Amino acid sequence: MSKIDQFMSGRLRERKDKLSIRNLSTNILPVDFCSNDYLGFARSGELKHLINTNLASMPDYLNGAGGSRLLSGNTKFTEETEQFIAGFHLAESGLIFNSGYDANVGLLSSVPQRGDTIITDELIHASIIDGCRLSHATRFKFHHNDINDLEDKLKLSKGNIFVVVESVYSMDGDMAPLIAISNICERYQANLIVDEAHATGVFGANGRGLINQLKLTDRVFARIITFGKALGVHGAIVLGSKNLRHYLINFARSFIYTTAAPIHNVAAVRSAYQYLNKIDHQLIHQKIALFRNTLKEQNINAIDSESTIQGILFSSNEAAKLAAAHLQSKGFDVRAILSPTVALGKERLRICLHTFNTDEEIISLVNHLQELN
Incomplete structure (x- = not known):
């Protein structure tokens, strides 16, 4: 057995011993x-029919994008869908990523810079942690939903400050105290980023999310909306200003250096948003x-x-x-x-x-x- 195989086998054995091994x-x-x-x-089945109807209106669509959005993979339909979703969530603009993981990594690895500070809740999602690790910013975490501990970290922060939370946490299912967090972010001139993965479709008018429900849409720097939970499809969008969208197009590596989603995936997302208006919330x-x-x-x-x-x-x-x-x-x-x-x-x-x-x-x-x- 090679040295690397010994290493991998040892790590897997440790997981088995702790009863924490993962298997498909x-x-x-x-x-x-x-x-x-x-x-x-x-x-x-009704959503599937709606997706097929939308695709039928574009009979010449390609099976694959053929390249990144910056090369051959961009379409007018994709950009119209981004603006449609941004309007639904009462945001100025949005940029679609291939997954929620890509969205969080792209946003957090590109916007915060060396000399800036990122503060995250201790129970934040792994994709956010990985995005922060790729940033050169100073990183702190605060005790879960603890406003006093968040303020202690804000007092230590320098440069542009980013506070990152989930509106609904993926493992505990509890909610962030978003109004209190928003208030303290404004006091310290910090930029609030909220991952709405598990709130989208469930909270807010027609499933617009907790930020919308709490009337905080104008008080957040960015929102991450994923399509693979309540919307039942795949992908994600970062919502924010037009300036943020343009910045991410230029600097978010998980957007720049990947093949774009095929048009039938974008049509599925558009259809899911249309279907949100038809259900009993x-x-x-x-x-x-x-x-x-x-x-x-x-x-x-x-x-x-x-x-x-x-x-x-x-x-x-x-x-x-x-x-x-x-x-x-x-x-x-x-x-x-x-x-x-x-x-x-x-x-x-x-x-x-x-x-x-x-x-x-x-x-x-x-x-x-x-x-x-």
């Missing part, structure tokens, strides 16, 4: 409490309320969350995996989230609620959770 699986269980398809868009909140109320009736402790993401904590990887296996044996697709993805001792079941989950399925899931106590 094609096993799909009958009742989905796992995916980020909160509104059922990914499985929607209260239904997902009714499902969340039913789950929370049933938990309370059964005296089951869960992370406090008003979002589609609900967490049941366990004390170890082994305990979380055993709990997931029990629910999976009953047909529920519920996954354990293990350390190091989450902090040691905060392993959990991450339960995602959807509009297509029946009331009976939700109540049955909670009943089986009760069996774990």
Whole structure:
């Protein structure tokens, strides 16, 4: 075995010993409490029909972009879609990236410079962490949703200051205190960046997100909207000023040096936004309320969350995996989230609620959770 193979095998063995090894699986269980398809868009026949209708209006579209947006991969339809999405979210402008990961890495690796400061919540998404690492800026993190600790870090900051949070956190499902964060950012002349991945489609008028719901659209420097959660398709957009869009076109490496998304992907995104106007936006909140109320009736402790993401904590990887296996044996697709993805001792079941989950399925899931106590 070569030296590099020994290294890789050793790292994998460490993961196996800690019961935290990751493996791909094609096993799909009958009742989905796992995916980020909160509104059922990914499985929607009506959305599929709308996508096909939009594509039919462009019969000469290419199978692939053929190059980056700066070469052969740009189209009028893509730019119109960007402006359509920006208008929907009440933003001045937007730039589409191939994924949420690309959007966060591109934004955070290019805008903050040496001598600037980035401050992130300690539970921020890995893509944001990686983007910050690629920046030459000084980096701090503050205790989760702790305004006092954020202010302590702001007092140490120099240069252009960027505060980065998620509106809804992907593992705990709780919300950032965005109004308080916005107020303190203005006091210290810091630029607020908000990842709305898990709020888009769920909160705000017609699913515009928490920034819109809280009327903070004019108080943020940038928003990251991803299309692969509630919108059920793929990609992301960075929303902000026209100046920011032009800057990212020139300096965001994850935008510049990658082949553009094919036009049928852009059409899917455009269609998903059109479909948002056709759904009952209260239904997902009714499902969340039913789950929370049933938990309370059964005296089951869960992370406090008003979002589609609900967490049941366990004390170890082994305990979380055993709990997931029990629910999976009953047909529920519920996954354990293990350390190091989450902090040691905060392993959990991450339960995602959807509009297509029946009331009976939700109540049955909670009943089986009760069996774990």
